[in-house]
Amino acid sequence: MDTSTLGVPYYPTNDFGPLMKGLVIGGLGIFHVFLAQFAIGGGALMTYFEWLSGKGKLPSARRFTDGYFKVLVLVSFVVGALTGVGMWFTSIQTSPRTIGLMVDTFHWVWATEWTFFALEVIAGYCFYRYGKDLDSRSRLFLLGLYTTASWFSLFWINGILSWQLTPGAWLEGGDLWAGFFNPTFWPSLFFRTVAAMAIAALVAALVLSVSPTLEQDEKKELLHRAAHLLAPMALMPLLGAWYLFAMPKDSRSWVLGGSPAMSMFFGVGAGASLLVGLYAIVGLLWRRLNVNGATASLLVALGFAASAGGEFVREGARKPFTVRETLYSNAMTPAEIVTLREEGSVTRDPYPLRDDQVFPNDQVRLGAKVYRFQCSVCHTMGGVNGIVHLAGTWTGEQTRLNVAKLQHTKPFMPPFAGTPEELEALVRYIEWEAAERPSPFEVTNDAATLAQIKRWLDEAGTAPGYTTRPASVKK
Amino acid sequence: MDSPFPFGFPGPTAFYLVTFVLTLVSHVVFMNYVLAGTGVLVVRRIRGKTEANDAIVDLLRDWLPFALSAAITAGIAPLLFIQILYKKSFYTANLLLFHRWMLILPALIVGFYLLYAQKTAFVKERPRLGVLVPMGALACFLFTALSWTENYLLARSEAAWAPMYASKAMIYENGEILPRMLLWTLGALPTLSVLLGWQLHRRERAGKLADAASFRSVAWIGLGGLVVAGACAAGYATLVGPEARAHAIGPMARPWLVAAAIGVVVEAAGFLGLLRAEAGRGRALAVASAGLFLVILGTTVVREVLRITAVDFVALYAEHARAAEVSGRWLFLGFFLVNAMLAAWAIRTALTRATRAAG
Secondary structure (H helix, E strand, C coil): CCCHHHCCCCCCCCCCCCCCHHHHHHHHHHHHHHHHHHHHHHHHHHHHHHHHHHCCCCCCHHHHHHHHHHHHHHHHHHHHHHHHHHHHHHHHHHCHHHHHHHHHHHHHHHHHHHHHHHHHHHHHHHHHHHHHHCCHHHHHHHHHHHHHHHHHHHHHHHHHHHHHHCCCCHHHHCCHHHHHCCCCHHHHHHHHHHHHHHHHHHHHHHHHHHCCCCCHHHHHHHHHHHHHHHHHHHHHHHHHHHHHHHCCHHHHHHHHHHCHHHHHHHHHHHHHHHHHHHHHHHHHHHCCCCCCHHHHHHHHHHHHHHHHHHHHHHHHCCCCEEECCCEECCCCCHHHHHHHHHHCCCCCCCCCCCCHHHCCCHHHHHHHHHHHHHHCCCCECCCCCEHHHHHCCCCHHHHHHHHHCHHHHCCCCCCCCCCHHHHHHHHHHHHHHHCCCCCCCCCCCCHHHHHHHHHHHHHHCCCCCCCCCCHHHHC | CCCCCCCCCCHHHHHHHHHHHHHHHHHHHHHHHHHHHHHHHHHHHHCCCCCCCCHHHHHHHHHHHHHHHHHHHHHHHHHHHHHHHHHHHHHHHHHHHHHHHHCHHHHHHHHHHHHHHCCCHHHHCCHHHHHHHHHHHHHHHHHHHHHHHHHHHHHHCHHHHHHHHHHCCCCCCCCCHHHHHHHHHHCHHHHHHHHHHHHHHHHHHCCCCCCHHHHHHHHHHHHHHHHHHHHHHHHHHHHCCHHHHHHHCCCCCHHHHHHHHHHHHHHHHHHHHHHHCCCCHHHHHHHHHHHHHHHHHHHHHHHHHHHHCCCCHHHHHHHHHHHHCCCCHHHHHHHHHHHHHHHHHHHHHHHHHHHHHHC
16 A cells, blocks of 8 residues: 555654653553463363363363353453553554554454454353353353454454565555465464463463362363463474564564564573473473462463563564565655655654753754654663664764664664755754753754765665665675 | 535545444443443442342443443444544544553553452442442543543644644643533433343343332433433533534534434433333333434434544545555455354353253
């Protein structure tokens, strides 16, 4: 979908102080994903238990299922559903244009997902409310319906989220299904399904360990059966490798050492999964160990850490885009960058600066506006991922060069999208902040400097850094 | 914009408008039940009613958590379509209200758990908690209602955006907010009455506690709600300014305003019938339900017309047309039908098999 002719929309940008915006959405996102996957895996676990109960293989399953379902309803239905809505709200806070493009492109897929979510809620409530009075067949039907609906919720959302990283053939003709069934769709779907089953089994271990109504033997048998849902974790390395190799090469390189932060989160996710997987296979399935409350809590915490690592990698690997080759992290299309280099990126921005009077001159004010529009979505000035920490020690010329050729300085950065005057203003704003906001502060207005910036910008071009090299390097 | 809603708009715009309004109506039904139901529960608890001696308290205590879940689930669809229809104004209001806006999530989570908490034996055994817990939930829902009202009015007022951003204000100051919220909150009472009436009717048929006094209470709540909400609507109309008033009775909204007015009369007739009926209350409830449908649909459209005429809606047509180009609507329609049937099957299974097993 070509949005470039609609013009760049300007939104009021909130300042989160020392916290970068990605942390806000990331924090809520991880929490939501964990709960959503618990809901899906929980349904699978209860359906399995109900089936065992119906076959007479696990007499205590029914009692456990009723208790476990209450946990599922109270945690997943309430907090899970609301954090799902919260994801939209936080996405708006971070990048309204990205969520707008996602909604424009996939609103019917999202609406379809909503019908499954509604079915999940209805089947779930029917079981919650009437399950105790129902025969085994009806219980199995409701649980099966609940599980199928919740898994299909994942199916639809997975297509939208994986499209952001690998839009595939959608980029060529805008075909919805080419974008939906994109290169990372299947590995991501299978990986998440396995993760959902593992989370449900870990929560089951925790619920069992604190259950006051079940006998020790019953707990042990139930735990062993629940651990069956951990067995597919053996496939995780394979699925993870499939996912990694379906990623674009540059994204893969950030994860595998190119970006220390992303490599660290990848390590956290893989390490936590490995620990859970080893304990599950060796301890629970092979040696049939029992699990006390402390161990179960630790396993759930490791499961959460694995989800957190995975979600950070998924979010971070998209850089420098929020939708690959369509919308940069700072919500500009590649085509708009060409225009904004001529017109200026904040010339039409209708929002004034907050605390306008603290800035020493108009040049720094302009720099602050450029920072707000182009940088603040991923950076802070002096907090997390702070520009002063990253560039405060550079010389003026270094900063000019590095910002002008930003996508080559760091290939996960988008190209600078303004005029030479805006770039110079941004450099002066960084210098002013690095110098601890002195007043007065000199205005620079050297024609030769601006001409040099222009040359660097032209050399850098407007394409992403991973696709091109600057002209001087090519020579 | 001289044709009745939704005529006079380009095809894609009209399509999204209708879809938005219809999904919003379903959200409003459940939302009204939660908002008015929690309020009524608080009042009845203060008056010493309990689930043991009052069918209305019993029903509300039992069904409010589900109703809130249904309201949130039903609210997702209009939240999707509002982004296509108004994108920039909706997003801008979200961003400007930021802290206040995001607080509705914890508020709803707390409200949700309080509704569950009032079902526990711990709260049941403590009469003071029996009042305080639904009161806390009501406070959470009123805060959410206030935030939505503020968001709606701010999204319509482009001139206020830049000054509000510069001032770092966390509250949008507008004289319409509280009267408007009062109107919508009190207007929720008749919806609650109709739904409670049906619940009591079903109980009566199942041979459970549902005395004539409860039906009369429901009818009085509905009639009272119509009167006070009508008075609030008249008062609110004096606040909105001549331009908005002109749009509310203009060609786009007029048929819907008339439909809402007819709905009020029909609904009132249904409630009066319920007051007088000794048997056959289903007919009176059906009349009130038909009236309610007209009222909610009519007022929702008028509300939308006021938003459409307050923003530069023509400039959004191109975005609607672009959004309409993407495929998937038949997929949605197909699964909507399949999943609706499966949901009906699930409900039928739960109700019939559980009754059989219990019997």
